[in-house]
Amino acid sequence: MRRKRTIAFLLLIGMASATAETQLSSISLHLVGDSTMSDKPNVAYPERGWGQILPEFGLPQLRIKNHAANGRSTKRFVDEGRWNSVLSSLSANDYVLIQFGHNDQKREDPARFASADTDYANYLSQFIDDVESKGANAIIASSICRRHYTDAGVLKRTLTDYAAAAQRIAREKEVLFVPMNHRTCHFFANIGEAESQQYFIQVPPDLYGRYPQGKVDNTHLNVVGAAKVAQFFVRELEALAHPLSNYFYRDSL
Numbered sequence: 001m002r003r004k005r006t007i008a009f010l011l012l013i014g015m016a017s018a019t020a021e022t023q024l025s026s027i028s029l030h031l032v033g034d035s036t037m038s039d040k041p042n043v044a045y046p047e048r049g050w051g052q053i054l055p056e057f058g059l060p061q062l063r064i065k066n067h068a069a070n071g072r073s074t075k076r077f078v079d080e081g082r083w084n085s086v087l088s089s090l091s092a093n094d095y096v097l098i099q100f101g102h103n104d105q106k107r108e109d110p111a112r113f114a115s116a117d118t119d120y121a122n123y124l125s126q127f128i129d130d131v132e133s134k135g136a137n138a139i140i141a142s143s144i145c146r147r148h149y150t151d152a153g154v155l156k157r158t159l160t161d162y163a164a165a166a167q168r169i170a171r172e173k174e175v176l177f178v179p180m181n182h183r184t185c186h187f188f189a190n191i192g193e194a195e196s197q198q199y200f201i202q203v204p205p206d207l208y209g210r211y212p213q214g215k216v217d218n219t220h221l222n223v224v225g226a227a228k229v230a231q232f233f234v235r236e237l238e239a240l241a242h243p244l245s246n247y248f249y250r251d252s253l
Contacts (some may be wrong), residue, residue: 024246028063032077032127034228035097035220036066036144047201047217050144050227050233055101057234062247065089067100073112074123074162083127092135095244099129099180101143101162102219112203116161124169140170143183144229145188147200155189157181176232176242183232199225227253 037051058064067086069077077083077100079081090096100123103113114120133139140164148156163181170177171222188196201217208215216243221229231252237245 001195005195011046024059024061026061026063027247028065028094029093029244029247030086031064031066031068031091031098031099032083032096033068033141034072034102034143035068035070036102037066037099038070039066045210046203046222046236047220048223050117050221050226050229053223053226053230054233055251056227057248058060058253059247059249068099071103071112072100073106073114073122074100074113074127075123076103076109076112078123079111084129087130089191090131090136092186094134094136095139096131096136097139097178098124098126099141100124100145100167101181102146104162105179110134116165121165121169125173128169128173137175138173139176139178139209140166141178141233142166144180145185145192147188147196153193155185155193157185161187177238178233180229180236183236184229187228198222199228208251 005215026046031051031054033051036049038049040049040051042046049066049068051064051068055062055064057147064156067082071081072080072082086096100120103109103112104116104120106112126136128140143159143166145155148158150156159181163179167177167179186201201215201220201222203211203215203217206212232249233244234251238249238251
């Protein structure tokens with residue numbers, strides 16, 4: 001009898017959970033960022049953006065629109081008209097997740113460079129104002145970690161100034177900040193150089209015509225790395241008890 005009651009209780013919990021899910025209204029989450037987040041249409045090549053994998057964690061009521069693009073910084077995203085395109089597609093109560101930094105660092109490229117404390121911070125601040133003017137909700141995330149280690153096997157944290165600037169602007173503007181740089185760097189530092197290799201692009205020679213000699217890429221993710229980073233994002237939302245976390249029905253694939 002006790003076992004039957006337990007089963008009935010669990011069934012009731014499951015029914016309540018299903019009812020809660022069906023009561024969720026549909027919302028859109030817009031992703032704005034660079035190649036570490038963007039969709040990769042060539043499924044034969046192993047590179048993936050973590051935003052490409054994120055829908056696999058979400059409920060049907062969550063529409064994820066990935067505007068992220070390879071090689072973009074805050075400055076270039078604006079200059080190319082991509083930001084205006086995002087704004088034109090926003091509706092009230094949408095969410096806009098903004099993650100830049102990798103290409104903003106490129107001082108040698110004036111078309112992309114945006115200094116952490118001035119231009120980059122100013123662009124993020126303007127993005128937040130623009131999103132809120134549409135009645136939508138901005139989320140700022142710091143850039144994911146690169147896989148660069150010293151000869152002694154210590155992880156190099158190469159984006160800390162941009163991560164700090166992103167956190168500062170989010171705090172000043174009172175919007176959600178997701179510490180993806182800290183989360184991913186902490187993870188790669190703990191597992192070490194050898195084990196972290198499985199999450200990034202490691203192309204062997206004589207397989208892809210584009211890379212006849214092979215390719216080692218310690219910035220861009222493969223499908224395993226993209227899934228792991230997407231998982232980090234979902235778990236951060238859960239830890240913060242953010243309303244958007246209700247739209248993700250699982251935190252592992």
